[in-house]
Amino acid sequence: MNTAQAMPWWGWLFFAGFFLLLGLTGVMFVSILRQGDERRRLILLHAGSTSFSAFVGMLLLEIILGVAGSITQGIPMGEKNPLVLLMTAALVYCVSLCYYKRRYGD
Structure with missing residues (x-):
């Protein structure tokens, strides 16, 4: 058996999706830590409350x-x-951060 076999396409797709979501996690933490004016804080507040609501809804559905x-x-x-x-x-x-940035113009 050859140990240097090529990874199937779905394996590459999985790793690409995993690293994309890992990058989104980094974007989430960096955007929270950046300072800004009142409009930026409003955008972060809306994005955070939207993601928290979706997170709680998902957990409630699982329960x-x-x-x-x-x-x-x-x-x-x-x-x-x-x-x-x-x-x-x-x-x-x-996704909600991009939506509220476009809506409030940051």
Whole structure:
């Protein structure tokens, strides 16, 4: 067996998506730490509250589906991967940050 086989296309796609979401996490933290005027703080406030609302909604949905599956099928509730949660929050934050930057003109 040749150990130097090429990675399949879906492997490259996975790694590209992973590093893209990791970069979005970095953008999220850098944008939060930058100083600015009142308009910039307003944009960050709106983007943060939007991502927090989406994050809480996602967790609430997971809890409801887990409890429903536990009651109806006897399947125990599984743990959620914290990396997936962080990257989801970063993705929602970056999308809402771009939206509010365009809306309020930063």
